[in-house]
Amino acid sequence: MIKEPIHDKKSCNQHIMAVHDAMYILNGRWKISIIASLCFNTLRFTDLLREVEGISGKMLSRELKNLEENQLVTRTVLNTQPVTVEYELTEYGHTLKEVIDSLAKWGHNHRKKITGKD
Amino acid sequence: MIKEPIHDKKSCNQHIMAVHDAMYILNGRWKISIIASLCFNTLRFTDLLREVEGISGKMLSRELKNLEENQLVTRTVLNTQPVTVEYELTEYGHTLKEVIDSLAKWGHNHRKKITGKD
């Protein structure tokens, strides 16, 4: 059997760079949580304030703007009284589902490890 | 066929909470990149300074301490001259591989989307 290093330097660096690229888009404390919340449902600003535990209005509005710029989220103003605004993951945003799911899986397991409970 | 909501509120919230738990451990700008770099190889402090693009010594040392506290990384001082220190993912740290891989996959795809290149 021919022995070769499983991870050559080039593919290794590509891997690291790819993670770096992803984190460049998902930077900051809130984006991943916001995307996770939008994974299942379209939500309004106030819904998100409630769902994303601990976020402030300022940060939510700032992060949503940034996610919109990166085409992960769409913002739709509805013609209601008072005005409501819906935030929704774009098709491209939904490609992050696998990332979110693996994070959720790990987080769930971690909670079990720490608390001993399920 | 019985219609039921695919995502009931409870499992939804659990999912979001699990992501939150994961991000609580992986917070800050650098941890995920550090873990990605350690995924393949044990690395020394200086190696990490080079591999984790843009990190400063202060942050690297701070983040490594935190990762050690959370039992994701081990620190081993080698009896060389000058002293070298090796950082290695723990077994538990390696459970993050799936997360890292899905991030790398998404990041790779995102780079393609942005640059048009592979």
Added chain:
DNA sequence: GTCATCTGATTACCAAAAGTAACTGTAACA
């Protein structure tokens, strides 16, 4: 012998990001 260098950090100082709380403005409700 002493100067520069390599190792893995730490410190003081400054800049950027994030948190807090108050405020905007419109409209329904009581």
Added chain:
DNA sequence: TGTTACAGTTACTTTTGGTAATCAGATGAC
């Protein structure tokens, strides 16, 4: 008339992160 809900924005403070200098121990160069 006053309160509530909507989706934010603003001024101010705190926390986090970045930069550059420094530490300490040992090696190699001159």
